[in-house]
Amino acid sequence: MENKIPGLHHITAIADNAKRNHEFYTKVLGLRLVKKTVNFDDPGTYHFYYGNEAGTPGSILTFFPWEGIGQGRNGTGMATDIGYSVPKGSLEFWSDRFKQFNINQYPLSERFGEQFLSFRDPDGLQIDLVAAEGEDNRKPWETGDLNASAATKGFHSVTLTVKNIRATAEILTDIFGYHLLKQEGNRYRFITGATDHAAIVDLLELPDTPSGRQGAGTNHHIAFRVKDDNIQMEFREKIASRGLNPTSRINRDYFYSVYFREPGGVLFELATDNPGFTVDEPLKELGSHLKLPKQFEAARPEIEKVLPVI
Numbered sequence: 001m002e003n004k005i006p007g008l009h010h011i012t013a014i015a016d017n018a019k020r021n022h023e024f025y026t027k028v029l030g031l032r033l034v035k036k037t038v039n040f041d042d043p044g045t046y047h048f049y050y051g052n053e054a055g056t057p058g059s060i061l062t063f064f065p066w067e068g069i070g071q072g073r074n075g076t077g078m079a080t081d082i083g084y085s086v087p088k089g090s091l092e093f094w095s096d097r098f099k100q101f102n103i104n105q106y107p108l109s110e111r112f113g114e115q116f117l118s119f120r121d122p123d124g125l126q127i128d129l130v131a132a133e134g135e136d137n138r139k140p141w142e143t144g145d146l147n148a149s150a151a152t153k154g155f156h157s158v159t160l161t162v163k164n165i166r167a168t169a170e171i172l173t174d175i176f177g178y179h180l181l182k183q184e185g186n187r188y189r190f191i192t193g194a195t196d197h198a199a200i201v202d203l204l205e206l207p208d209t210p211s212g213r214q215g216a217g218t219n220h221h222i223a224f225r226v227k228d229d230n231i232q233m234e235f236r237e238k239i240a241s242r243g244l245n246p247t248s249r250i251n252r253d254y255f256y257s258v259y260f261r262e263p264g265g266v267l268f269e270l271a272t273d274n275p276g277f278t279v280d281e282p283l284k285e286l287g288s289h290l291k292l293p294k295q296f297e298a299a300r301p302e303i304e305k306v307l308p309v310i
């Protein structure tokens with residue numbers, strides 16, 4: 001029985017315009033598009049997966065670009081901030097780069113002894129580049145103008161904003177095996193000892209802040225890693241025994257998913273490491289073809305017609 005979750009698997013957020021989203025994440029932030037598919041529940045909409053070369057768990061940021069969805073608003077009951085790990089000494093480079101691309105950014109800041117640079121993506125999604133304390137030996141995806149001296153290495157952390165941290169903290173500690181590492185004001189840093197990377201969840205307690213509203217520029221859910229289906233079902237049992245109504249296991253083609261809403265209001269997912277993104281495309285071609293789940297393959301011509309050109 002595995003009793004600790006080995007960190008984040010992916011984070012899923014909402015965008016408006018697909019082309020703008022694709023350009024920002026591949027060109028400005030320098031991530032690799034590792035899968036171009038559709039929303040399995042809404043196949044007229046893309047589902048983009050960005051990550052490192054192979055889309056390793058802990059590096060994957062995914063988007064549903066819904067044209068015209070309208071702006072969301074950060075608030076309680078949602079993930080409000082994504083942290084990416086970047087090399088020490090690279091934050092000034094990033095700040096210059098964001099200036100060059102007219103990206104909204106904030107002055108360099110420090111939290112828990114680590115320097116970070118906050119910015120907003122073109123839809124307003126809040127992201128921090130964190131010059132992480134310890135050594136981060138993950139191999140980054142490099143592009144023509146972003147090499148290993150600056151490229152992102154995958155997630156550092158995610159921040160969940162809740163009115164009261166207690167019940168959410170109990171899920172992290174009692175079920176997922178995280179522990180409280182440090183506290184700074186109303187920010188509580190939890191970490192799992194089961195991995196060195198994407199191991200941090202910060203809980204930000206804001207009792208008087210209204211609930212967030214999902215829309216462009218907000219996060220939809222966060223997924224935690226489980227090694228395989230058996231371990232996923234063991235965690236599902238623990239979640240069910242707390243009366244949290246997890247879904248049954250859903251096949252997402254690249255992983256298997258179980259969802260539940262944690263008591264603070266954030267949608268959580270448990271996603272398996274298997275089978276991964278090379279299940280339907282070779283590593284060097286990841287993201288270069290529109291991949292459809294088999295239930296939609298017959299409708300490919302219609303789907304291709306409605307999806308925007310990116």
Ligand code: ZN
Pocket residue numbers: 010012221222223269
């Ligand atoms: Zn997900």
